[in-house]
Amino acid sequence: MAFLSLLRPDRFTVALVTTALLATFLPATGAAAPILKMVIAGSIALLFFLQGARLSRKAIVEGVVHWRLHLMVFAATFILFPVLGVLTKTFLESHFAPGIALGILYLCLLPSTIQSSITFTSLAHGNVAAAICSASASNVLGVFLTPLLMGLFMQTQGHVSFGEIGEIVLQILVPFAIGHLARPWVGQWVEKRRTLTGIVDRGAILLVVYYAFGEAAINNLWRRLAPLDMLVLVLVSCMLLAAVLALTTTASRLFGFSRRDEIAIVFCGSKKSLGSGVPIASILFPASMIGAVILPLMLFHQIQLLVCAVLARSYAERGNSARDSAC
Structure with missing residues (x-):
């Protein structure tokens, strides 16, 4: 019964599915698309401002110096995933078109997401400070490591625009730093209004889901593969x-991490960034290949959002049950 209760959708999961369906049939196009991107950027900036205001200096320092946790995340992102990608590509390249098979490997070489990794860590009551440091570092390093790894595996040549680093700093780290500096004045107010922070967290995720599914619809994601090929790619x-x-x-668990650290490792180590993946692909691959290469990434990105929403809920419910039992 406990397992079945986890499968029962809550309001947030229902909202995720509803948002995905809405975006599939009514994506943001024309003048609405850049407005949506600005709203998403604003919601993410607000999210990290509130996170910075909530976190104490001690928690941030502990997150920065938590090198064992960061090493685990980097190993999952840039060692485990690439190994799985090479094996999967080798096994499936005779089944899929070359661009799709290459896209599976490319997906596995990308850095972690930032906003969804940290948001799900927060929703699951994990170590948010460590997640912010680990996911941000992964994304910045990925701007360099992804082309290098792609070149190592596929002899792909290209250069990387450093504008991505500036965008990450402006959208993520600057609001977080401002929020933390403002903590003496707004920290107590934010702590008393955790419902507001939860609305911002969930709202940011819903906006990203809407944008991702809308882009999939606009780019005819569901029409590029035969039904059987699409099923295989989903699996x-x-x-x-x-x-x-x-x-x-x-x-x-084997290395003795706490539950809060485990949550940060799981959510930061299992994500792949669509926001970094698409711009990097436009540099590494010819225009004729980009659509096929990013197709697995677009699909994986949407699956990871839905699966991790359920997983975050499970972590949160188990944490609440443990606290209730302790009381």
């Missing part, structure tokens, strides 16, 4: 995600 994405989630969870 491959689910298997990759399940393998990394299982291995990061098991490794976190």
Whole structure:
């Protein structure tokens, strides 16, 4: 019964599915698309401002110096995932078109997401300070490591625009730093209004889901593959995600990490960034290949949002049950 209760959708999961369906049939196009991107950027900036205001200086320092946790996340992102990607590409390249098979490997070489990794860590009551440091560092390093790894595996040549780093700093780290500096004045107010922070967290996720599914619809994601090929690609994405989630969870427990640290490792180590993946792909690959290469990434990105929403809920409910039992 406890397992079945986890499968029962809550309001947030229903909202995720509803948002995905709405975006599929009514995506943001024309003048609405850049407005939506600005709203998403604003919501993410607000989210990190509130996170900075909530976190104490001690928690931030502990997050920065938590090198064992960061090493686990980097190992999952840039060692475990690439190994799985090479094996999967080798096994499936005779089934898929070359661009799709290459896209599976490319997906596995990308850095972690920032906003969804940290948001899900927050929703699951994990170590948010460590997640912010680890996910941000992964994303910045990925701007360099992804082209290098792609070149190592596929002899792909290209250069990387450093504008991505500035965008990450402005959208993530600057609001967080401002929020933390403002903590003496707004910290107590934010702490007393956790419902507001929860609305911002969930709102940011819903906006990202709407944008991702809308882009998929606009780019005819569901029409580029035969139904059987699409099913295989969905299963491959689910298997990759399940393998990394299982291995990061098991490794976190074997190495004695706390529950809060485990949550940060699982959510930061299992994500792949659509925001970084698409711009980097436009540099590394010719225009004729980009659509096929990013197709697995677009699909995986949407699956990881839905699966991790359920997983975050499970972590949160188990944490609440443990606290109730302790009381």
